[in-house]
Amino acid sequence: MNAIAKKLAILLGVLAFASSCTATPNSSTETQRSPKVTQVTDSTKVTTIKIDGSSTVYPITQAIAKDYQADPKNQVQVAVNISGTSGGFEKFCNGETDISNASRPILKAEMEACKKNGVAYMEFPIAFDALTVAVNPQNDWAKDITVAELKKIWEPSAQGKITRWNQVRASWPNRPINLYGAGKKSGTFDYFTEATVGETRASRNDYTASEDDEVLVDGISKDPNALGYFGYAYYEKYQDKLKALAIDNGKGAVLPSTQTVEKVQYQPLARPLFIYVNLRDNQNKGLVNKFVEFYIDKAPITASAVGYIPLPNDSKHLNYVHLYQGKVGTVFEGKAEMNLTIGELLRKEGQF
Incomplete structure (x- = not known):
């Protein structure tokens, strides 16, 4: 099976999964479609994907970026920096970065800043933390x-x-x-x-x-x-x-431990972790989406390896669906939710 056929097979599979999760969209979200993930056509071009934000999420993103750059076929540099979730969103909503690491959902003020500057974003939960x-x-x-x-x-x-x-x-x-x-x-x-x-x-x-x-x-x-x-x-x-x-x-x-988070015992300090991706329409979009596709695939194993609680495979499938469909917005209402469980997070994502 050639590469295009494989891509179509994956897409059909995740879209079939999405249809089983369909529900009324959360009022805090907005949805738009974008083209499918594209392949890089100019293998000689080297660009930089800029990532900033949470130091909590940093170990996951840094490890995945290192693996991604180790493949010579990926003609891209991935720069991962730390300025805190709020500091990262300041840069992200100003259009200065491609991806923002976040240890909480995007806040209302940040949503407004992104809207004002024309930054449409996709939200991907990638692990759970036991603060x-x-x-x-x-x-x-x-x-x-x-x-x-x-x-x-x-x-x-x-x-x-x-x-x-x-x-x-x-x-x-x-x-x-x-x-x-x-x-x-x-x-x-x-x-x-x-x-x-x-x-x-x-x-x-x-x-x-x-x-x-x-x-x-x-x-x-x-x-x-x-x-x-x-x-x-x-x-x-x-x-x-x-x-x-x-x-x-x-x-x-x-x-704190993986087991106490999964059994909903470590409350109220268990929380989801995220990356936010700028859905920009420019020459870097295909490169960024290709990296995000790799990130979604590697997140569970990498999160566990660096010490966080991985999300189940259902989360990976939903993230693929949202990436391919260009789902824009957040399943939260501009604030963090205390005592959120992994199961509740998945239900919210399934309704997105």
Whole structure:
């Protein structure tokens, strides 16, 4: 079977799958069609696919980009940078990047910015994260923490007041508590504040902040009095230098893991991860779509390899359908959803 026939066979298969998922579209989405994924005709041309955004999603995208560029047939450079989810969307909606890594759905203000600048986007969920609260391994007193205690630590009124461990839990020692967390351009900051404090972007400011999770890991690993939060892949990578705390949402303390996310036990800190693709009509479109096709195929294996929770094959099929049909918009309403499960995400995607 030649390459064109294979492509048609794949397309017919995923479109058949899509027909079984048909439902009334979400009111927050808009749909338009685009041509099928095209092949690059000029093999001598080298261009750059620009990607920016979330440090949480970065390990997945960086690994896939490396694999893609290792094939000499792919005459393209893939530049992957970190500026946080919010920082990435600023560039993306200005038309400066082709793909935006995101650890939360696109917000209403960002949707408006994209619309104003004529940037139509496709949304692809690519993995699940178990947002991790961690301390230094020398910390021998804290093994778990409640959502209420996280609120007590991180709410704006705690600034300058909750500064010692025994103020959080009386049985903990009278030692300073040094905080490390996501910077304000990070989607992790948005999600964590809503999940723990109850209001997006409501946080104390007297902590070491960074959009780069590597910086947070480094700080916590060197500070016996530290407590911080970041994406699960960074805990997996550096678990010899960190200690994860079990999260108690009132139903018992649960450690972050693939199993606790899949069993809907690690709440409210389990969350989906995304890439957003600029559906631009220019000479790079075929190159970008070809890379996205490769990304969708490799995402489950790569997500698992770097420490995240892969989505089931149904998600891959739906992503292919949305790519081939040029589905534009979001299945969310400009905000993150707390306690979203993998099954609920798939149902939303199937209705898109």
